[in-house]
Amino acid sequence: MVTLIVATTIDPASIGPASALLAMPGWHPGPPIQDVPSFVNRDVRLLKHDSSIVREDHLDTRWEETTGETVDEVIFLSKHTAASNRPALTVHPIGVPHLTEGDQLPVGGKPAWAAPPNPRIGPWFRLLKSIADSHNLTPEFEVTLEATHHGPITNAPTMFVEIGSTEEYWKRQDAAQAIALVGPV
Numbered sequence: 727m728v729t730l731i732v733a734t735t736i737d738p739a740s741i742g743p744a745s746a747l748l749a750m751p752g753w754h755p756g757p758p759i760q761d762v763p764s765f766v767n768r769d770v771r772l773l774k775h776d777s778s779i780v781r782e783d784h785l786d787t788r789w790e791e792t793t794g795e796t797v798d799e800v801i802f803l804s805k806h807t808a809a810s811n812r813p814a815l816t817v818h819p820i821g822v823p824h825l826t827e828g829d830q831l832p833v834g835g836k837p838a839w840a841a842p843p844n845p846r847i848g849p850w851f852r853l854l855k856s857i858a859d860s861h862n863l864t865p866e867f868e869v870t871l872e873a874t875h876h877g878p879i880t881n882a883p884t885m886f887v888e889i890g891s892t893e894e895y896w897k898r899q900d901a902a903q904a905i906a907l908v909g910p911v
Contacts, residue, residue: 727769727798729910730789730882732782734775739805739889742902744772747909759785759792770910771795779804783879797882799844803905806872806890814890815858815901817851818872819843820880836879844885847871850908854887857904867901 733744747753748765756764756771765772771789775782779802786797806816821840844850855869863869872888887908889901 727796728789729770730786730797730800731770731772731803731909732775732779732785732800733772733803734777734779736776736778737805737896738893739896739902740779740803741774742889742897742899743803743887743905743909744774746899746902746906747772750906750909757793759788780876780878783877784881785878786880786882786884799846800841800880800882800884801844801910802884802886804886804888805896806888808891811892812890813867813892813895813898813901814888815854815863815867815869815904816872816886816888816890817847817854817870818886818888819847819874820876820878820884820886821874822876836877839879840874841880841884842882843874844883847885850885850887854904854908857907861900861904863900863904867895 733740735741752767753765756766763774786800789797806814851871858864858867858869887905889896
């Protein structure tokens with residue numbers, strides 16, 4: 727059973743933590759999945775996409791079909807946006823259970839559906855808060871839980887871990903490093 731971490735090169739708040747993870751010891755190239763490179767470190771697999779990840783449905787199933795490895799959990803690294811523009815580190819489950827058939831899906835998912843929440847959301851949130859405190863990211867950054875509000879579709883327990891809320895903060899290496907330090911490696 728493996729943990730699948732998903733990042734995209736088109737999002738600085740995604741590739742920053744992914745790069746910080748990959749800078750840690752033990753990573754080596756893994757099998758590509760539909761031309762998407764992967765990296766392996768013990769029981770963790772990191773996919774590095776070049777496209778939007780909120781519409782990349784069934785990555786867990788595609789990984790299992792390609793490699794034969796069972797995906798125990800999926801962790802997406804992404805940017806967070808908010809009208810407040812407040813710096814934030816967020817953790818949340820995925821899905822759009824509040825939408826019904828025929829509703830517009832602005833950021834992926836499936837109407838009236840939510841992925842099983844990753845049971846490590848609580849522990850990750852608490853550890854992220856502790857790391858953010860010890861790295862002097864708080865009170866500048868709010869560490870918070872969010873409600874589910876977008877895709878993609880997965881079968882495995884899933885969570886998003888995000889840096890927000892503007893481009894200035896999405897590129898912050900200290901925030902990326904904090905997320906990498908929480909990481910499952």
